[in-house]
Amino acid sequence: MSVKGLNQLKVFLKKNYINIILLVTIVVGLVSTYTVAMSNVVTIKAKVVNVRTGPMLSYNVMAQLKEGDQIQILEQKNGWDKIRLDGDKIGWVADWLLDSSEIDSATNATGVVNTSGVNIREYANTQSKVLNRLEKGTKVNIVYTKGDWSQITMDGKIGWINNKLFDLTNDEQEKAQTKVYVLRPTINLYQEANPNSHVLATSKQDDQLEVVGSVGDFYQVKNGKNIIGYVSRQLVTTEIPNTGAEQAQEAARPRSLAKATIVIDAGHGGDDPGAQANDNRHYEKNFSLLYAKELRDQLQTKGTKVVMIRNKDSWVSLEDRVKITNKNQPSAFISLHLDSSKSANEASGITTYYYSEKKDLKLAKTLASQFNGLKIPNRNTNFGNFEVIRENDYPGVLLEIGYINSDSDFAQIRSDSYRQQFISRVVLGLESYFK
Template identity: 30%
Template sequence: MSKKFFLLLFSIILIFGTFLPQGKGIASSGTITISSEMVNVRSGPGLSYPLVLTAKRGEKYSIVKETGDWIEIKLSLDQTGWVVNWLVTKDNETNPGQAAASTGKNIAKANTDQLRIRSGPGADFPIVGFLNEGQEVSILDQNENWYKITSAFGEGWVIREFLDVLTVKSPSISSNNLKAGTVTADTINVREEPSASSSVIGKLTNGTNVTIISKQNSWLQISFSSLKGWVKAEFIETKAETSKDSPKNSTTGNYGTVTAESLSVRSGSSLNAAIIGSVLKGQRFAILEENNNWAKVEYESGSFGWVSGWYLEKTAQAPAKRSTKESTVTILHNGTNIRKQAKAQSNVVALANEGDTFTVKSIVNDWYEIELKNGGSGYVAGWIVSSNGSNAQIQKSGAESYLKNKTIVIDPGHGGGDNGTTGANGTLEKELTLRTAKLLYSKLSAAGANVYLTRSSDSFITLPSRVYAATANDADAFVSLHYDSSLDRSARGMTGYYYYNYQKGLADSLYTSTIAQTNLGGRGVRFGDFHVIRENSQKAALIELGYLSNPQEELTLNSGAFQENAASGLYDGLARYFKNN
């Protein structure tokens, strides 16, 4: 009996062995490491596929297979996802003679003319330059809707749809690229990674000379004695920057008049150079030197610095005065609202399309009064048109000035085993709150704020830990993001919550700005007994950004347009709050 049993068992094993996978066509063929700050992992090889999760820098995943520019990675025992190959580094790929630690930069080309480059990822950020169709740039970072790029003008952000990704270039690191630098701050932290949340591995004091190894976004990798790590670029002065700042008696023969309300003066001809002063709209300077789109001026007696040439009206002599009637504005977007009064809440009296031109009658704050084709007049926001003639281009008031150096903790609700609510069509609240939080994080970071996320991945964080993030960092504002649900599937709209009276101002500002930006229905600002605001000693608010239980509103909340507008609204709300407090 036992002999027959073993023969039967052996036969079964042979049969099953015949049908087991023999090749490695879809098996793991190595691993990848996420090399960008945050990378979207999608359910298929394309941007149109749903978002599965967001991976962060340094995370490693096994490769399943590759299709074109996309890599399928293993997320868990029974789940896979797809990432674009230029945002990851293959751990099993090394080229002969190339350092294993070298990383590549993705190269892209503008697919439209006069593509606006902004100082941050959002339409509210100032324009710092333009790209012409076909012009190539390097991609430094990305979020859902924007690419951070660098080219001859410096660094900036552009809308993703207007760049075509080309190839990956991996420059080798040579000793010829090393530069000397000097610490300019009293004390700076040296961190393990190029991130403000990374571990501090040492400190350097003012005047310390260091060797600059490489640069990544606004961080420098430096070495000093046996210490090697990352520091903020604004606190290091290079010899090249110092030489650029030496006064020159000669001029270019041109003059420049400042057209922005306030324009930063920098130590070098780059957005990465330290801000050393500012000049105001209407001030006029002799241009001493020009480099790309930057102009060197004597902004104070004996003090020299660089300003962006995009905000200078250049002339060979003093500009002659012209009446406003000689000036016109051109509409930049289809469906632009022309309003009865110079404010966003005023009634719309007409609509205009891209390319329409109107004569300027007067300027009221940040609005142009224009002459309509029917002989009447109306007002258009100055930052959504281009100005032609003697009037300076109006820029939307710089929210960055109110956010710079503020400490803000963003709390994406739920996470890990806590899904939050589930939408009518299956949307998980925990995924949507993180998506919104990361877009807001990008905008606030670009404005110079110190930003912390209570979670940056699909992880469970206790309520006391979320509150501790606010107190430990002495936050100027704590913003908890959520999406709502109700048994009544017709319920819709946004709600703001506070617990203490001193939190109401923040909740009001966030709610009002986000409602205005998204045009979503509003349910008001009210008292809410939620742990993260009740137990919080900092200025804190909780925002429910809409109802996932409403099938129609769920589709809106999932759209890229809503996510961008919601993040912009929250950003503006924080800026407005700090401006008034």
Template identity: 30%
Template sequence: MRLNVKVLCFFLVIILLIGSFPFKPTSAATKTATVNATSLNVRTEPSSSSKQIGSLKKGSIVTVYKIEKGWANISFQDRKAWVSSAYIKENHSTGSHIPSQKEAKTAKVTATSLNVRSGAGTQYKTVGSLKNGAVVSVIKEEGNWSNITYGSIKGWVSSAYLLNQTGKPSANKPVKSGKWGTVTATYLNFRSSGNLTSPIIGSIKYGTSVQILSESGSWLFIQTSDGKKGWVSRQYITIQTGGSPIVTNPKPATKPPVAPPSSVSKKVVVLSDGVNIRQGPSTAYLIVGNADQGDEFAYLQSKNDWVQIKMPSGKSAWLAGWLVAVQQSPSSPNNPSVPKPSLEGLKGKRIVIDPGHGGNDPGATGKSSGTQEAAMTLMSARLLATELSDAGAKVILTRSDNTYISLNKRVEISHYHFADAFVSLHYNSASDRTATGLLTFYYGQKDLKLANSVNTGLVGAKTGLKGGNVRYGNFHVLRENKQPAVLVELGFLSNPFDESTIKSNSFQTKAAMGITNGLAQYFK
């Protein structure tokens, strides 16, 4: 019995000693997979009916978090997303594999200055930057991001600004085309990446000549004569070969497909991309065409929530009234031309426009006709973006469709682009239905001058609502923002008069012009 006790004590001591060593469990290797479909849709939820937020090309390598019911939860850009697991093949590896220099692809940086980040997304911190022309080793690709090394710099960069040296483009940045083209749309949006979900960073006018740096499917990566770069839809560019030099606004070979005659008293301006043109004033009528933001038509009449337009062919058609703005033509006697203040100070300025709310956060709702704040802020932001781009500013929208963007992400976009000004657009609501008017909020001393200038511009625009109030506001997008920032409340949806005024095209146009004039004065 004594022996047994001694033996037990001995083993107990051994177990305690072993447990005291700082052993660490081996971390499971990150699971990766390769896309084996030609083009694989990426969605927000594990369902084919959920919203598509992008696509992956064959051969793309993705990080897989889990697989359930035929769907794979993956890392895509700066979020988690879902793809059909039938079209990916798991990479069987016991650990991460870093290719040798012989295996690694090389690519050249095409941006003036390209940020290198600690992870595949704009939410990760910057760990360095690369100059134009730098040749990097591409270790792997994930969505629209590339893991690279350059000397002692290691991290992730946007694949849109890499040109593969082996002759095959990296992600959506294909081989340099040596072509140039002419814009055929009245206003053409250009985006940060070649897909409709990426942010609009500016717009260019009809007739502008652009250099085509690269091509990817239905998208072109272009550069204007003043150095602006971005992705545009191929269908609105007439392409010519031969590497001709850029000529600013050459005489176009054909007239723009959508432009109202100068004699009409009103014109209809489309506020969104991909708007259906129908035979009649209802979604029950057949679609006869489509229009994009900035397209213009001659106005014929309004019926309920629909607007009848005159097509370039001379035929009439209908557009949804909530997706367009009806404006007085400059030649109309009811709208005499008023000299605009100088907008010279806006040229080259980086301005982030933040349409408040969106997606599962609709914001305030109008008491009289149910107007939703999220829809109104997006419409106002698009009008403002067009005004600012027309004045030469570089405009970045925090959201360009009805999607939810977190407050942190909105501030990150401001920091990422080193915004010269950040303008958050909202519509107010109060339990007191008599509350009315425009308000402009600031947080810190760095914001006060901007708030006063924007407020002055709005008051001068004579929108039809009371204004003139500049107030301190402890809002996240102002408080956490390192760049000059303001939050503008463009009237009260809880007030019946304000709500009806806000919905008018006159108000929307004047508000956009007022903020533009205020920003121009601020930079002046």
């Protein structure tokens, strides 16, 4: 380079020193951010991995991952990885399954113990605690395998057994049968795992179906006429219907708010902010708590016994929310939330979610009927597979008060007068429910 060219370069660098430094900083930051983001991305090596609604085997399967799928791990907890699926759905996978082959429990693979005095262990190693001993010929249900070990279920308990100590059987007569029961008045059995496919048959509420397999969000089932088809997992339950218990629960329902116990659940909290308003400054957790406190105050003036899941900005796990609810044996359970759509101002309305038609629907309909005429439109009732209403044993609903990322809804939600009006409608609905 000539002396003149070198001098020109020096002048350019001197004039643009700050810009160059900023550009380098931005590039380095972007690379670092990308590296951090990608550091939690893993590729599934197993043939199939179940994604569950929570970090335990007892949670329902909500989806399945296949070999080659890429997922981003958001959080790790007790050997489970929290991941994000398409459509912003959150699920959990067992981290030990990411590079092994899982046998879906819905296939009910059966093993027969081939040696006497076989130890069932707490973990997949010979040093872990012995949970039980099995004799030769004992049948066990194989959940999945990890290297030389398999996890089994037997008599409702879970443990590990070395693969050398049992033999798999393909005899259909020896496979443990899983039963599910219809939750809705009627449901369709589809030819394929797709609600748009041909309907083979219908089943009525409480009908018993035999599970023979699963595909994604569908069970493959056989009905009493030996017709095999697919049903949505959300429309059936493994719980055996107990009409007598339900009648007793109805008879025990108090006939006034003054004699009722209400558990109020303010959604989210603590490190879990929930949905966010369009101004990026207001969060669902704060408003769910405001509405929960308003409901508490109005109910207490009626003489109602109120149990609050949280009274402050604190995090409570979904599992603990259910435990608190069942421990207090409430007359009703109310979970308060704010909805959110993918795009700002895309949706509006109040939705009252229920899980069980027998347990929850009457309460849901009674409450939803009170929300007509408010400044936020009423979307009425809808089925919702939410843990806090799915797992609790008492009548409950999850109320989406409105859309936090709808400017029109949020203008009402943040108003003190609207909050008082909305909660007064909830109280009127509860009064009607307990008459």
